[in-house]
Amino acid sequence: MGVRFEHVSFTYPDAAAPTLQDVHLAVGEGEFALVVGETGVGKSTLLRLINGTVPHLTGGLLAGDVVVRGHSIRDTQPNGFAALVGVVPQDPVTSFVSDVVEDELAYTMERLGLSAATMRKRIEETVDVMGLESLRGQAIRTLSGGQLQRVAIASVLVAHPAILVLDEPTSALDPSSADDVLAALQRLVHDVGITVVISEHRLERVLQYADRVIAVGNNGRVRIESPRAIMANAASAPPIIELAQRLGWDPVPLTVREARASAVALRERLLDRQPPLRLVQADAEPPIRLDRATVRYGRHTALAELSLAVNRGEICVLMGRNGAGKSTLLRALAGSLVPQAGQVRVSGLDPARLSGSEVPRHIGVVPQQPGDLLLGSRVAQECREADHDGGLAPGSTRSLLALLAPEIDDDAHPRDLSEGQRLCLALAIVLASEPQVLLLDEPTRGLDYAGKARLRDILQRAAGVGAAVLVATHDVEFAAELAHTVAVIADGELVVHGTAANVLTTSPLFAPQVSKVLAPQHWLTVNEVVEAWHA
Amino acid sequence: MTKLLLHHDRLVRWLHPVAWWTWAVGAASAASITGNPLVMLGISTAALLVIMKRGASAPWAASVVPLVQLAGIVVFARILMQALIGAPMGTHILLHLPQAPLPGWLTGVRLGGPLTLESLLLGSLEGLRFAAVLLCIAAASTVAAPSRLFRSLPSRADDVGTLLIVAGTLVPHLVQDFRRVSAARRLRGRHTRGVRAAAASLTPVVDAALERSMQLAASMFSRGYGLDVRATHHRPDPWRAAETAVAASGPVSAALVLAGIALGNASTLSIAPLQWPTLPLSSALAILAACLPAFLTPETPTTDRPEPV
Numbered sequence: 105m106g107v108r109f110e111h112v113s114f115t116y117p118d119a120a121a122p123t124l125q126d127v128h129l130a131v132g133e134g135e136f137a138l139v140v141g142e143t144g145v146g147k148s149t150l151l152r153l154i155n156g157t158v159p160h161l162t163g164g165l166l167a168g169d170v171v172v173r174g175h176s177i178r179d180t181q182p183n184g185f186a187a188l189v190g191v192v193p194q195d196p197v198t199s200f201v202s203d204v205v206e207d208e209l210a211y212t213m214e215r216l217g218l219s220a221a222t223m224r225k226r227i228e229e230t231v232d233v234m235g236l237e238s239l240r241g242q243a244i245r246t247l248s249g250g251q252l253q254r255v256a257i258a259s260v261l262v263a264h265p266a267i268l269v270l271d272e273p274t275s276a277l278d279p280s281s282a283d284d285v286l287a288a289l290q291r292l293v294h295d296v297g298i299t300v301v302i303s304e305h306r307l308e309r310v311l312q313y314a315d316r317v318i319a320v321g322n323n324g325r326v327r328i329e330s331p332r333a334i335m336a337n338a339a340s341a342p343p344i345i346e347l348a349q350r351l352g353w354d355p356v357p358l359t360v361r362e363a364r365a366s367a368v369a370l371r372e373r374l375l376d377r378q379p380p381l382r383l384v385q386a387d388a389e390p391p392i393r394l395d396r397a398t399v400r401y402g403r404h405t406a407l408a409e410l411s412l413a414v415n416r417g418e419i420c421v422l423m424g425r426n427g428a429g430k431s432t433l434l435r436a437l438a439g440s441l442v443p444q445a446g447q448v449r450v451s452g453l454d455p456a457r458l459s460g461s462e463v464p465r466h467i468g469v470v471p472q473q474p475g476d477l478l479l480g481s482r483v484a485q486e487c488r489e490a491d492h493d494g495g496l497a498p499g500s501t502r503s504l505l506a507l508l509a510p511e512i513d514d515d516a517h518p519r520d521l522s523e524g525q526r527l528c529l530a531l532a533i534v535l536a537s538e539p540q541v542l543l544l545d546e547p548t549r550g551l552d553y554a555g556k557a558r559l560r561d562i563l564q565r566a567a568g569v570g571a572a573v574l575v576a577t578h579d580v581e582f583a584a585e586l587a588h589t590v591a592v593i594a595d596g597e598l599v600v601h602g603t604a605a606n607v608l609t610t611s612p613l614f615a616p617q618v619s620k621v622l623a624p625q626h627w628l629t630v631n632e633v634v635e636a637w638h639a
Numbered sequence: 640m641t642k643l644l645l646h647h648d649r650l651v652r653w654l655h656p657v658a659w660w661t662w663a664v665g666a667a668s669a670a671s672i673t674g675n676p677l678v679m680l681g682i683s684t685a686a687l688l689v690i691m692k693r694g695a696s697a698p699w700a701a702s703v704v705p706l707v708q709l710a711g712i713v714v715f716a717r718i719l720m721q722a723l724i725g726a727p728m729g730t731h732i733l734l735h736l737p738q739a740p741l742p743g744w745l746t747g748v749r750l751g752g753p754l755t756l757e758s759l760l761l762g763s764l765e766g767l768r769f770a771a772v773l774l775c776i777a778a779a780s781t782v783a784a785p786s787r788l789f790r791s792l793p794s795r796a797d798d799v800g801t802l803l804i805v806a807g808t809l810v811p812h813l814v815q816d817f818r819r820v821s822a823a824r825r826l827r828g829r830h831t832r833g834v835r836a837a838a839a840s841l842t843p844v845v846d847a848a849l850e851r852s853m854q855l856a857a858s859m860f861s862r863g864y865g866l867d868v869r870a871t872h873h874r875p876d877p878w879r880a881a882e883t884a885v886a887a888s889g890p891v892s893a894a895l896v897l898a899g900i901a902l903g904n905a906s907t908l909s910i911a912p913l914q915w916p917t918l919p920l921s922s923a924l925a926i927l928a929a930c931l932p933a934f935l936t937p938e939t940p941t942t943d944r945p946e947p948v
Contacts, residue, residue, distance in 0.1 A: 157860070161857055181860075182861045183862075183863050183866050186862050186863030186866065189861075198855055198858070199855060199858035201855075201859060206873075207790075211862060214870050214872060214873060215866055216868065217870055217871050220871060220874070223871070223873040223874075241941075245808075260861075263863070459825075460830070461828040463827075463828050464826065464827060467826070469826045471819070471823055473819070475843075476819055476820055476822075477823050477827060479824070479827065479839070493827060493829075494828070519846075533827070
């Protein structure tokens with residue numbers, strides 16, 4: 105048996121209601137279990153209970169018990185689980201204790217007091233399993249996001265744990281790095297027989313690997329079932345599932361391959377129909393314009409003579425590998441950094457020269473961590489200040505927030521909001537002064553499908569009244585729903601900038617599920633397909 | 640001799656950190672004991688040679704220019720101090736500086752006044768001594784990071800090594816956070832300059848640092864930190880002929896300097912009468928001993944790819 109939850113309820117200190125209620129389930133040896141649920145429902149809490157970091161490090165009230173191979177979290181501290189449960193945190197960078205990859209791999213084994221010969225052997229095995237051969241002697245600070253994640257997994261794997269616990273391991277990764285990480289996990293489950301418990305919002309990436317799905321509900325109640333059973337009537341699900349639900353396919357397909365088999369009739373019927381065009385009018389003076397902009401960090405070129413324009417009313421999605429230069433491009437447009445060469449213009453102005461209240465009036469920026477924008481200690485205060493900063497009528501920001509996230513309490517501290525709620529508050533502040541340029545950096549990180557749909561509506565409304573919107577994201581499904589145009593950059597150079605249909609459907613890496621199912625036709629979203637089917 | 644020592648040691652490998660630090664302490668002692676500026680220069684050269692030839696992976700190993708500049712600044716600062724506030728000495732007056740009147744009870748202290756060749760030389764001598772010690776420590780840190788030194792020691796000292804590495808990543812993180820938060824303040828239309836702006840940015844930065852430490856603590860705890868077993872070492876650095884040679888060379892260098900002084904044939908910089916020092920055999924051998932590790936050791940592996948991605 106892998107791990108057993110025995111009627112577990114857990115309440116954080118000072119919390120009014122329990123986060124988890126009467127969780128009773130077991131994950132078998134060698135199973136791949138996927139934890140799903142809306143933002144902020146307690147998926148992380150469930151994961152951290154497995155080795156007892158909750159409640160041993162957080163405090164709180166625990167009822168019931170969690171047992172791993174006969175060891176209960178009630179009488180074993182987290183370090184006692186080091187050889188049984190490998191925990192990979194959401195942001196691996198914060199967990200590293202060494203400067204070189206191989207030393208990091210040795211850390212857990214050194215703590216466990218294993219012999220030098222054993223350590224040597226296990227490191228060799230792990231390096232092979234995780235494909236780290238070329239990285240072993242390398243300094244950790246030189247690794248890319250996907251490599252860091254694989255090192256983090258390897259560094260707990262060396263202890264030969266029975267269970268591997270991962271909290272959204274691909275949320276910061278581009279599609280190909282995410283595939284690398286998930287393929288490595290798949291190999292562990294199949295070849296080593298390890299149990300994997302993983303939480304993930306982007307189900308389209310993980311669902312195909314899962315044996316069982318643990319669904320955490322709003323009330324802290326938890327179900328565990330087969331992926332097909334859970335997905336058959338899930339309210340929010342990845343595109344192929346939604347497509348199957350709306351077209352009445354039975355059984356629900358879990359992989360693109362299964363969906364293609366169910367979609368033979370659909371493809372035939374859509375053959376003589378065209379996906380709707382997403383048109384934008386070209387501007388003489390596009391609000392977002394980069395002209396041969398070059399940004400260098402020391403000897404590394406982050407942007408290489410990059411030119412790009414985004415028109416009024418256009419939503420452009422910026423894609424590319426981790427480290428391709430997306431964030432640098434947004435920072436240059438926000439005026440947070442000045443390119444060494446070339447020109448950057450926002451509504452015809454040099455963004456770096458804007459100061460004071462001019463900045464929020466012209467440029468709306470939602471940074472990767474939206475919490476950075478929040479400076480107050482109350483939601484209401486935050487909104488009042490935004491009104492004041494932008495010279496707006498009192499109450500403007502608050503009423504906008506009520507539209508985006510009606511459930512948010514005036515007296516709440518911004519830090520206590522869920523990730524999705526914080527994003528809504530930041531958006532309300534940014535949108536209240538109606539800037540003509542909107543820049544968003546990875547806004548869907550940690551958002552569930554409902555949250556993403558709401559964000560899409562908000563951005564489309566802003567573009568509808570003339571804003572130029574530039575969104576950097578790894579989320580291909582979000583891009584497919586949202587984009588008029590897609591710009592792909594690599595090594596700081598613009599690879600392509602074209603209509604969403606052209607760019608997304610022709611790339612094997614960035615193609616959304618719908619277009620994979622209907623290839624070679626150029627469909628992007630479930631809505632487009634369902635409407636064409638009924639037409 | 641090189642061939643003889645390295646006959647069984649052709650690997651590109653890290654030398655045991657204790658060997659390097661023993662060498663550094665020995666060489667630095669030689670530079671501190673001696674009164675001969677030529678020996679100090681020789682020891683400084685030895686340290687620079689070690690950095691250039693064995694510090695392959697350190698970012699500053701590629702160019703020793705900044706290090707030499709730093710040493711130069713140290714020497715210059717010492718000269719300046721001697722010239723301005725040192726006790727008056729010597730008869731070779733180079734120029735008269737304006738002298739500040741000081742209360743009578745401050746005997747032996749002056750500010751400004753005549754600048755003599757003797758005080759200038761004495762200042763450079765002390766500056767050079769300090770620069771040589773500094774370069775020895777820099778060389779040891781380059782070829783054997785302090786964290787590696789602590790990791791090579793038994794049990795509890797090991798945690799000090801981890802602490803040093805974690806602390807080493809803390810500062811860059813703090814700088815990054817501070818920049819991010821300041822940029823966000825600007826986006827809200829707030830001021831980003833001045834004391835108040837900096838203070839306002841500090842709270843979220845400290846919050847982030849705390850959050851990170853909590854995550855690190857949880858992660859270390861989950862990975863077996865604090866278990867009641869005797870921690871072991873992966874690939875402990877071996878101690879071979881090269882280590883013995885390196886560890887011996889530093890103390891030997893210091894011993895040679897001491898022997899020279901004891902035998903009365905150590906040449907020192909004399910200022911009364913003014914006399915340029917020579918380089919007697921014992922001093923020359925002391926310099927040679929300090930230089931040997933740059934050549935007698937296996938090459939150091941590199942931890943960086945040529946280009947970061």
